[in-house]
Amino acid sequence: MIDKLMQKMTIIIISFILVIPVIHVYAQENDVTVDVGSLKVRSGPGLTYNVIGSVEQNDKLTVIGKENDWLQINYGDKNGWVASWYTKSKAIEFTNKQIVSKANKLNVRKEASLSSAVIGQLQEGDQFIALKSEGEWIEIAFNDQKGWVHSEYVSIVEQTKEEREPEITTQGDMFVVSVDILNVRAKPDLSSKQIGQVEKNQAFEILEKNHNWVQIKLKNGKKGWVYSFYGNFTEQPKSAVKSATSNETIKILYNGTNLRSESTTSSEVVARADAGEAFTVIEKVNDWYKIELANKTTAFVASWVVSTNDTNPITSEKPKESRKKGTLDGLTLVIDAGHGxxxxxxxxxxGTDEKDITLLTAELLSTKLKAAGANVIMTRESDVYVDLRKRVSISHQNAADAFISLHYDAIENNSVRGLTTYYMYDYQKELATYVHKELNDMVSLKDRGTQPGNYLILRENKQNAILIELGYLSNANEERQVTTEKYREQATHGIYNGIIKYFDSQLEK
Structure with a gap:
């Protein structure tokens, strides 16, 4: 009898142990919310996989895996994949927490994405204040700025009293929120009851300070406390938030322009406006205008899709200039040297840095295009960082006839090599085809063809835009070839020929 009881106990214990990994896996799941009207669910992590269904805006999805920018989700009785850039995850704030790097040369990125710019690196054991987490990313206070690290490579620990940021010493009678959403609490303590929330760029009079907390007065009259690290102190509202003059207006440049609920491209679209519509500006928030709509509600519109009463309107319809075949007279071309x-x-x-040779290639290409009569605009002319959306803005504001982004590729498999030209939309495909053919004829790299590529500078670009990967730096033999003056001369001549032939073909239409 005792033996049978022991056998049963052993089976129960073994079963419990076997269940533990399953519980652990599910503990690692996190939810995201669909951020577009309808999002396709695919059988694999990429646009080439079959569509197996769709999910709707605001649907909550349980993430069970990730590959690059694709999320694996539970979809009915099976699994599917969705594009992460069409979802959003809930941010979790930290107080008195810090990260400790578990790896050497851990990249700190400008945004929570593997495709975002690297603003620095951490070494194993480095410690920095943790601000908040979003999905698999953690925002940290990094060298007087904010950056993001992947949670897989860091540990989150409590700050000791000595490590915590010093008590508030910044002078100013106004507190301006610097994060998207900030909780307001009844007392200056993270465990205190939440009584409300405030949003980015809102400014409040400071009633009292208590160590790293400030007391503010909300619009409903309630008083509450916010954690000071998530804002800035000033005598007046932050300069990024500018009050509009009584006669300041903006005019929409493009049909179907999105008007959003907040000053970010990931926020909800509350309305759309067409070219020529004018709106009164309430305030300027960084690169966005807060405007008043006809129904007296408010919305935000990006500055790069409007003109103000201080500037001449820019339209995509430029005066047609007579142009002969073989020339680029009257055309505006934006050349984008990747990174910087x-x-x-x-x-x-x-050891070649991509940012250096993209600039050399762009300068050489620019010289050739100018010689053919084009008005050439460079997104950068030196070793400076230019935000991706700013690059797209340059394309829009100059009504570019073509936007050419130059890059050099890399992949973990160092045997991969070749040349690829990417486009996003059908109206970009023809330019990609012409340029890639002529480029491929001029250089001796493996031809990887033209492909759809979901890059921001293509996805957000209303102009005719392509992105060219001019070879793999991760392949040592190819790196030796593509970093030579001879290769840059051949490659830029091929791109030049492709641009000429593309615009010549347009004269015949």
Whole structure:
């Protein structure tokens, strides 16, 4: 009898042990919310996989895996994949927490994405204040700025009393929120009851200070406490938030322009406006205008899709100038040298920084295009960081006839090599085809063809835009070839020929 009882106990214990890994896996799941009207669910992590269904805006999805920018989710009785850039995850604030790097050369990025610019690196054991987490990313206070690290490579620990940031010494009678959403609490303590929330760029009079907390007065009259690290102190509202003059208006440049609930491209679209519509500006928030709509509600519109009463309107319809075949007279071309500044891009097997050779290539291409009569605009002319959305803005504001982004590729498999030209939309495909053919004819790299590529500078670009990967720096032999003056001369001549032939073909239409 005792033996049978022991056998049963042993089976129960073994079963419990076997269940533990399953519980652990599910503990690692996190939810995201669909951020577009309808999002396709695919059988694999990429646009080439079959569509197996769709999910709707605000649907909550349980993430069970990730590959690059794709999320694996539970979808009915099976699993599917969705594009992460069409979802959003809930941010979790930290107080008195810090991260400890578990790896050497851990990249700190400008945004919570593997494709975002690298603004620095951590070494194993480095410690920095943890601000908040979003999905698999953690925002940290990094060298007088904010950056993101992947949670897989750090540990989160409590700060000791000595490590915590010093008591508030900044002078100013106004507190301006610097994060998207900040909780307001009844007492200056993280465990205290939440009584409300405030949003980015809102300014409040400071009633009292208590160590690293400030007391503010909300619009409903309630008083509450916010953690001071998530804002800035000033005598007046932060300069990024500018009050509009009584006669300041903006005019929409493009049909179907999104008007959003907040000053970010990931926020909800509350309305759309067409070219020529004018709105009164309430205030300027960084690169966005807060405007008043006809129904007296408010919305935000990006500054790069409008003109103000201080500038001449820019339209995509430019006066047609007579142009002969073989020339680029009257055309505006934007040449985008990938990466720059803190964003080195990829580093080759032999130590080449991508940002350096993209600029050399762009300068050479620019010279050839100008000689053919084009008005050439460079997104950067030196080793400086330029935000991706700013690059797109340059394309829009100059009504570019073509936007050419130059890059050099890399992948973990160092045997991969070749040349690829990417486009996003059908109206970009023809330019990609012409340029890639002529480029491929001029250089001796493996032809990887033209492909759809979901890059921000293509996805957000209303102009005719392509992105060219001019070879793999991760392949040592190819790195030696593509970093030579001879290769840059051949490659830029091929791109030049492709642009000429593309615009010549347009004269015949």
């Amino acid at each position: 500044g803190n964003d080195r891009g990829t580093t080759g097997a032999l």
